[in-house]
Amino acid sequence: MIYTITANPSIDYVIQLNQLTTGQVNRVKSDVKLPGGKGINVSRILAALDLPSTALGFIGGFTGDFIQQQLNNELVDCQFTQVPADTRINVKIKDAVEETEINGQGPAIPTAAVDVLKAQLNQLKPGDIVFMSGSLPPNLPASFYKDLVPLIHERQAEFVIDTTGQALLDTLADRPLVIKPNHHELAELFNTTFADHQAIIAAGRQLLTKGAQHVLVSMAGAGALLITPEHAYLGGTPKGTVINSVGAGDSMIAGFVGTFSQHHDALAAFKTSLACGSATAFSEDLATTAKINDLLPHIEITQID
Numbered sequence: 001m002i003y004t005i006t007a008n009p010s011i012d013y014v015i016q017l018n019q020l021t022t023g024q025v026n027r028v029k030s031d032v033k034l035p036g037g038k039g040i041n042v043s044r045i046l047a048a049l050d051l052p053s054t055a056l057g058f059i060g061g062f063t064g065d066f067i068q069q070q071l072n073n074e075l076v077d078c079q080f081t082q083v084p085a086d087t088r089i090n091v092k093i094k095d096a097v098e099e100t101e102i103n104g105q106g107p108a109i110p111t112a113a114v115d116v117l118k119a120q121l122n123q124l125k126p127g128d129i130v131f132m133s134g135s136l137p138p139n140l141p142a143s144f145y146k147d148l149v150p151l152i153h154e155r156q157a158e159f160v161i162d163t164t165g166q167a168l169l170d171t172l173a174d175r176p177l178v179i180k181p182n183h184h185e186l187a188e189l190f191n192t193t194f195a196d197h198q199a200i201i202a203a204g205r206q207l208l209t210k211g212a213q214h215v216l217v218s219m220a221g222a223g224a225l226l227i228t229p230e231h232a233y234l235g236g237t238p239k240g241t242v243i244n245s246v247g248a249g250d251s252m253i254a255g256f257v258g259t260f261s262q263h264h265d266a267l268a269a270f271k272t273s274l275a276c277g278s279a280t281a282f283s284e285d286l287a288t289t290a291k292i293n294d295l296l297p298h299i300e301i302t303q304i305d
């Protein structure tokens with residue numbers, strides 16, 4: 001079983017307009033409200049791939065009820081812990097030129113709710129995978145996700161923490177199943193800029209040496225790299241029109257983890273992950289099953305090292 005933990009879920013209020021002008025009233029062309037938060041996005045993509053998962057995390061208030069209701073409609077199993085204050089609303093504004101995001105802070109999480117979440121990890125079985133991602137509500141310590149790793153390892157389960165910077169480096173010794181920095185995040189990690197794919201591959205290999213089991217490096221419209229100790233593969237993006245790339249990274253990692261959990265085949269997992277990422281970028285909401293299946297035959301992977 002795959003579990004996702006979203007400490008700070010959101011309703012994503014996605015607005016499309018012709019042009020965003022600050023300091024005046026802007027009228028939207030279309031809008032949609034979606035259950036959001038990185039772990040929840042992973043659970044939704046896994047459902048689109050027909051793979052079960054259980055979504056854990058903290059929700060509260062009318063916004064939390066909306067998320068629960070939407071996930072029930074999509075048959076995503078949820079074991080959220082209720083907190084007193086409302087779950088946040090994140091605003092995603094897409095105009096003809098760019099995407100602007102305004103993400104809320106999120107509610108305070110009482111200690112008792114943290115204890116409930118920790119106790120839920122007692123249900124883990126050997127081989128389960130726990131995916132943790134997204135910002136932390138203001139009162140939780142920066143080490144919140146990492147502190148759950150010993151509880152996960154106690155049950156012989158695997159983990160993935162989608163994070164960046166020092167927090168990413170700090171997880172490596174615990175052998176995360178996969179890490180997926182984008183190329184900007186990877187460059188920042190090494191305080192450098194990459195001249196070519198070979199430079200990215202060399203940096204990725206260092207993260208493998210430090211303990212990551214698999215390294216994916218996403219490059220938005222330029223696709224992604226899968227880096228193994230022996231080889232490196234470049235995956236492209238299929239043709240399509242970008243509508244809303246929010247969640248493309250979550251979709252990519254969901255595709256990888258979900259497929260890998262089934263077949264333990266990293267290349268097959270990479271192919272699905274590319275289809276999921278692009279299918280989300282080409283949709284207003286996250287990728288659907290139909291969109292992923294449409295794109296899968298058009299994903300090209302080349303061994304480049």
Ligand SMILES: Nc1ncnc2c1ncn2[C@@H]1O[C@H](COP(=O)(O)OP(=O)(O)OP(=O)(O)O)[C@@H](O)[C@H]1O
Binds near residue numbers: 236
């Ligand atoms: N413009 C695009 N066109 C086609 N595919 C895309 C596009 N943007 C993203 N993707 C797909 O999604 C994958 C992940 O995207 P990206 O590199 O932007 O991740 P990210 O930085 O984690 O994204 P985000 O934080 O926006 O979710 C890419 O490797 C690619 O396969």
Ligand SMILES: O=P(O)(O)OC[C@@]1(O)O[C@H](CO)[C@@H](O)[C@@H]1O
Binds near residue numbers: 041250
């Ligand atoms: O504020 P955080 O937790 O860093 O990011 C939250 C968020 O932007 O991430 C998802 C896309 O990856 C969205 O569904 C959600 O609104």
